[in-house]
Amino acid sequence: MNTRRWIPVAVGVALILIAPLMRSVCYVVTERELAVLLQFGQPVASRTEPGLYFKLPFIQEVLRLPKTLQVWHGTHESEKLVDVPTADGKKVEVTVWAVWRISDPVQFVRTLRTVPNAESRVKEFVRSMARDTITTNNLAEIVRSTNRKMTYTLGLPPEMVAAATAAATGPAGDAKSASSLDQAIPDFVVPPEAREPIHLGRTKIMDAIRLDAQHGLAQDGKNDAQIQGRGRGIELVDVGLSRIEFVPQVREAAFDRAVSLMEAIAAKTIAEGQQRKQEILNRTQAEVQKIEGEGKQEANILKGKADADIIDAYAKAIRETGEFYTFVRTLEAYKEALKGDTRLILTTDSSLLRMIKSLDPPGPRPTPGPTADAPSRTAASLSAGK
Known part of the structure; x- marks a missing residue:
């Protein structure tokens, strides 16, 4: 139990x-x-x-x-290829990447021992082969893969390309030589690299870099007789260029040129806008003046017709009531002339007293004093308001 x-x-x-x-x-x-x-x-x-x-x-x-694929990306500043001259004299900065894997673990341990050592060797061979290959090719071969027609860049409007192309054509529309056309088109519209014919292209150049790096990595890692001919136990799967750019000095110069071009385009656009604005203002002002002139002419015509109608009405009224009108106007004249303390001394033949003389006397009354010839010698003395 x-x-x-x-x-x-x-x-x-x-x-x-x-x-x-x-x-x-x-x-x-x-x-x-x-x-x-x-x-x-x-x-x-x-x-x-x-x-x-x-x-x-x-x-x-x-x-x-x-066992998985290992990726090395040379984004660190110390891993970039700087001041790399191309065959056409352009200096560029290049960022390279590579994909590799371990193909023979035993040989890998014998030659490289650790993954960081393997990555260091991959970086060394890839950077070296990339530099050697870039220096033997033009910049256009590195950045382009085909001979397709390049369009404008920097967001420039298509009419600028058309204007530049028109500048290189004759008055009859006949195109000039290719060199004249290339000189007429600004570099920022169609870069010079876009006009060069491509013989290899970026894809083939990348394949050449990969093959050269693979061949270098496949060489014996050590001089040991037991491991000669086996390589380093790693395989380079692929390589590529993630970024190609000019060196800082060239970038600054290119940026200044771009700024100058943009300023020239802006100045041209502003000038065209001002010209268009002035044309619109002149046309508007001419239309306003025309409308005002027609309005004044029509107003004068209407005013003339109205004045004519008024004069005609006055004339008609005068013809119909002439004597009464003259009588009223004469009374108004008497009222204005004989008011206040003003004293007038008039003769009997004065035109102002014509109406008074034409009136019939109210009746006989005694005339004391002077003789019969007194009226011819006597002056009428009238006092205003009496």
Whole structure:
């Protein structure tokens, strides 16, 4: 009875003691790993497939390596290719990238040992081959892949290209030579690199860089007779250029040229706008003056007709009521002339007293005083208001 109680305890103790031993004997390789079996620090076997494997405890150890593709991107300032001259004398800065993987784990451990060392070798070969290849080709070959027709750049309107093309054509529309046309089109409309014929192109140049770097990496990593002819155990999958730009001095000069061009375009646009504005104002002013002149002419015609109608009405009224009108006007004249304290001395033949003289006397009355010839010698003395 007591023996049965101790059996599970013994099994548990045995498992606890065997577990560390099993970990030192067994190991697992996943789908994303490569394993190299090291014996006294030297690689003796590799495991490239996932599964459970065994090793000698305390003598052998497992070095795990990545099975996935490794990407190196030279975005760091120290990894960029600076001041790289092209075959046509242009200096550029180039950012290179590369994709590689471990193809032979044992040879990889013998020659490179670690992934950072492998990445350093890939960077070294790729940068070197890229520099050598770029210096032997023109800038147009590096940035372009086909001879397709390039359009305008910098967001310039198509009419600028049309204007530049028209400047290179004759008055009859006959095109000039190709060199004259190229000189007429501004560099910022169609860059000179866009006019050069492409013989290789960027794709073929990248393939050449990749092949040269692959060949260099495939050479013997060490002068050991046991590993000669096996390379470094890595494979370069692909290379490319993520960025190509001019050196800072050239960029600043190009930017200044772009600013000058934009300012010239702006000045031309403003001048055309001002001219168009003045034309509109002149046309509007002419229309306003024309409308005002026609209005004044029509107003004068209407006013003349109204004055004529008024004069005609006055004349008609005068013809119909001439004597009464003259009588009223004469009374108004008397009222204005004989008011206040003004004293007038008039003769009997004065025109102002014509109406009074034409009135019939109210009746005979005695005339004391003077003789019959007195009227011819007597002056009429009238006092205003009496």
